[in-house]
Amino acid sequence: MMNGNHKVNFPLKSITTTNIEEDLSILLNKIDHSIFGVEVGINNYGVNKFIITPAHLLTNKNQTTVDTRGGQFESYNCFEGCLSSPYFLPLRIDLNGHFEKQINLLKEIVKKDEDIVILWLFKKKYQWKYNALDMYRSYLKGNDYPSTVPFVRNIQQKTIKGLDKLASFESNREYSEDVEQKILDKGFDSQLKVLVKSDRHKEITELIHLLLEKYDSHNRLRLSNIKVDNPYNFINQGQMLSLSEIYSLFGGKAKEFIKPEQEIDVIDKNSTPSTPISDNIIELLPYLKKEEVKIDESLVEKLAESMKKVGIIKQARLYDATIQSGSRLTVITSKLPPDVNFSKIESKSKDIRVNLGVQSLGIEQGDVAGTIKFSIPNNNHQIISLREMIERKDFQEFKKNNPLAFIVGMDELNSPIYLSLAKLVHLLIAGSTGSGKSVFINTVLTVLLMCYKPNELRMFLIDPKQVELSQYQDFPHVQKVITDMSETITLLESLAVEMDRRYDKFGEFKGVKNIIDYNKQSKKKMQYIVIAIDEFKDLKDQYPDVDSYVGRLGQKARAAGIHLIVATQRPSADVIEGTTKSNLQNAISFNLGSNRNYRTVFDEGIPYENLLGNGDGVMRIEGYPKEFQRFQSSIIHPDGKEEGKIFDSLIQYYKEKDYDIGEEIPIGDEGRQDIPLIDQLKTIIATTKNTRIGELRKDLGVKGTTMTDLFNQLIEEGWIKRHNSKAKGYELIADEEILKEWQQ
Template identity: 30%
Template sequence: MFFKQFQRRFTSQADVLLSKIYSINTFDENTVKYVLNCDVNSTIGFEKIILNGGCENQLSIPVESNIELVQERIDSQYVLEAICNMDLYLVSLQKGSIFPLKNAKSLFRDMQDVLQEGEKIFIQFLTQKEDRAKEDLIEQYIDYLSGIANPSDALFKRKFQKYVHQLFESMNYPLNKNSQVKDIENKIKEPLYQYQLIIGIFAEDGSRKGYLQHVIANSLEKLTYFNRLQMSTIEENEKVIDSIKSRKFNVNQNKQYISESEILSLVVEQERQESKKDVIVTNECTIIGSAVNSETNTVYSSDFMEKVIELLPYTKEERNTRLEADENTLKILNVMREQNIIKESCEIIKIEEGSTIMHVTLSIPSNVKFRDIKKHVEDIRVAVGLEDLQLSSASELNSIMFSFPKEKRSVVYLRDIISSSEFLTFTKKARLPFIIGLDEHGKPLFEDLTDTLHMLIAGATGSGKTYFLIGVILSLCLLKTPYDLHFYIIDPKRIDFKKFKDFPHVQKIVTEVEESTAVLAAVTEEMDRRYALMEEYDIDDLVDYNVLPDVEKLPYIVCIVDEFSDLVMQNPDVKDYIVRIGQKARAAGIYVICGTQRPEVKVVDGLIKANLSTKIAFSCGSYHDYKTVFGNAPGVKLLGKGDALLKSPVMSEEYVRFQSPVVDLSKGKTKDILQNICDLFPYERPKNGLTIKPLPTPYERIKTYIIETGDTAVTRVKQEMKLDVNVVRNIMDQLVDEGLLVKTGKGRFKLLELTEEKNTKIH
């Protein structure tokens, strides 16, 4: 291999004496600060070798340095073996050095958990104090204030930027100057250092290499603020290996400077806590070790959960960064200054990034009123060129928050949330935990169906409603066995939920109106049966009933009703059943989730909204649709493709905006993944499902009603049967053909007298 060919060349005695190498237990803040402040112009190296289940830290100090540490000295040549056969990456600032990174700690502390046997990661961070750095950054900052958006670290490039800028000025081209940024000024005030960061990855499997690169990139994203760190591949050559081995700034890179606090963010580690037994680690992060149902003591094995997680796609591309927020924020500040909305400078307090929305919190002078800025929001939006711009008061004193859509939205995968430590913790206390998505600030959002109760979900075609429902069903199935949870799915479109037909939790999927009504009738009947059972024991909750000795354990029942409005329009009985279930089924462990593309006012009335207490709206067709769902218009423009609003009695805020997750963006791949997961379930479908009896058809109901009552008035039949008048007329015409009725003119009908023989034949 390449490295072995050159290994002899790099083991000369001269090279060995370049640095003193110390083995360090932990790069704590005191040690790092001590080393940085001892030597003025020496290159210092912080090195780390991460293995499966362990980590080694080395500190390199030039031999001429007067720093002496009590830690053990080691051979400097270990680095050659460490980087053998590794893919190497250079980590550099994406923008000019004046733009600061965010403060964070322990970026790589838990990396050993994601490594498999034989894999390793090498990190070398070189730094050296630069006296000229402050002068260089001040010059960059002056150029930035003059209107150059991203002053280059390279002097010749910056000269060209200034030349172009001056050329436009001479042509009287309108150029905006940039406002002062306190965070940039704070960075310039700190001690500044040149740096070089190289990361090596070794894994036998090519896909694992790509995955580990993704994990490291995600860790580096924690530092993204006005600037971000980017990884680029280093071509293997003698110069690169010599640079790493001799701890020199020899990799082809423009000089970049970072502050002392930024070095602490990259290097300092906080003490690692021991992993808990109920957490296992797979390809990218912590996942559920076992889905335990405390009520029935049934368990999904960790092996099962690991296989499921491996089937689910995860976020492979780098997440969108705050650089976009930085640029738009500066534009907003400039517009407010130019339009005399705010004459004094504003400080950027914080920038928060969700998968869909950016939030920027700014301080404002105490003499500026919030309402004075609010009335100019639309002018600011147009001037900046944003699709949408919202302004709200922030929690900090004298501060405001601008919110605007990201140009490049991030895809939220179900795996990213289901494998998060937050969701794992939540599942331990929730009875029916399900995933909602990521909130506006990028935090996982999930709830317990026993708290949110029944749900109404609205969204036009392409809004993400179906993807959301798929995520709800799947997350519940992965955390409850089919003996603890039964699904009944009404799918009039016939295609959206067909992929769940083989899941052992799914007792029935129906597509016809008559079948749908029969399912809801059976669920309602089961609700009444459960109340009767609980009444015998003076119990009013399913959980209390299931712990009784010698009783049949009753599973939770979740009924998914898609295209709810259309079903009600075809058969009003559907609405009656939904209302009954909504009013009293919770204590019986039965929940209904209704989805609709068109929230009709006649269908989604006050009674429905009162009983489906949790409402979710994806992008709908009109302003009135949102008002129909929520009762009032939320004043937020939803962007489609999973962007949604949640209103729930369990939430402290009136509305929570979130991005819904997907199993996969491809419908075909989603179907295949769900089938593969289905094949993994270690259970058969239980035989104790509901008995669904066929209900009389509209034809049978009308015929029976007329024979028993003798009433043939179309209006009264329509009211009693709760059917469309045209449906009633067509059926009554059919009864005329059969000889049961006769037309008497002007659309009226008369019941013929029935002989005993004819009555028997008709029945």
């Protein structure tokens, strides 16, 4: 493939399809770097639809090779579809395949010897969110067409700022959640070509325009006449469409496909941390009084009556309905009513909820084909005791086979949910005030601290608010609770150094690639490391470049036994973005108030009207049987004062046991043998006379922003100056006597 203009020089296949929605949905979830698309041919004989795909995908279909020479279209008028506004502005995303369905109507107007070909090609776009977000910020400040080039965009913005001052008016635009949703979605370069063989090509393209006008929203898609040698040549012209926009055009819904090599690893039982330290520590947790939850059998009748009132069914009756109740929700499952689609019921969810008079209503596909499931809040909810959960035999069995096991809670029908942080790699937790987020974090950390010895597990806790995680300071597992955010970057840098050190240690044994294999062969075991950040927004407000540090750990830390828990009250696009977002694929959310926030966390909205607060949560975990799983989290104690006493007891327990805590992880200057970075840099420059930033940054193992600060300090101290030629970077000007003092 070539950069820029991507010419088709590999075998594309043309696959006849009777269901574009299904086949394209499969392809969208399997595709990686390849070009793919949809082709529709229309003549007076009918409509023929094809999926365009690389040869190695959708191999179970009948395929023919695409003729990419383009010569067969010489007698056609060619039109290209282009977005009218900058590519980050969205089309409508709620039409569920309207364009594809309406294409069939064109066959009614096609005459003999006329032919229409609609060709839509796509290629997945990686790492486009950074630039798109920055372009959107520029757009909000009045830049109608922000350049994709940051340098040019800065010039545009300065010009606009100057014009605003001269004209004495502000050109700021109103922020849109719809735009944010597109930028957060998966992105695809797209290319629409319409080829018409007819003297009536203007009339035909006007009809296609009418179909495209249905998608007018913040952006529009329009056709313009062009000359083209080969419509299959994919040329990247910045025509970005999101996954949601593609589904709106052709129908379908995203599904999670996990390739065999990406499946959750099977962990050897003998390689995991030990079983519980002692039953005695569990006895320090209290049992909590449970209120009995009674099933309200009348809900089935009330639900049927509500569906009749909003016009879904003619008779107030549900077929083969069952009703079950859990700690927080009552679940009614029934067959879909005759001649009623699931989507129709789903679209009326708010009306049904209002008629029922309930705070929340969940509507999901049932576990059996042709059924639908309704989740309705109970009048009173049952507290789930952490002690009750941790004592369960199934959790003890789960923990034996799963490193860093923790308790999520109970599902809608009181079945327990357990996860392994080691298998998740990293975890994002979101929730507004009162949602249960902080309580949930406490249960996760407490279970880990109770189930693993200090020499098996080391924790670093980052607490910007200085109130949420302070109770963990005296646990022997916890090396540091950071409340001064200036220390956070140093910590993350040091843990990256520790990660690299661990990879070097793996090389001591043949075939060792991860912490599990290493601990099997080494007498001296490596500890698992857990880093928990309680309020990521507060940290990022002070240190915007924290994304890069989280990203480095996120990409490589799993094999080294280093895992992140990142929590936030405000999961907006400017908080959870870029490398942070890409490395936090597994997420748990509590009440966030709006579906926009859920989309930021999960990349799409949740199938519930809203969450109830106080531990009512939903998770989306790679490899889990359900895309979205609702649950009620457990709790240590509902009274904060009593909970404090429990933590004191747990800490005292460990003090009396006097366990080996293992070696502390070197942090900051300690990790660099007590030599400050600036001194290390002076030694390297004095010895090598090298002033190239890129090479020196690699020698020190620091980020670009840190290197910039160090070079500024060297300029102030008279060590270097900027060279007259920008291409030559910096010039060494320190006296030879000074250099001799620093030479090795």
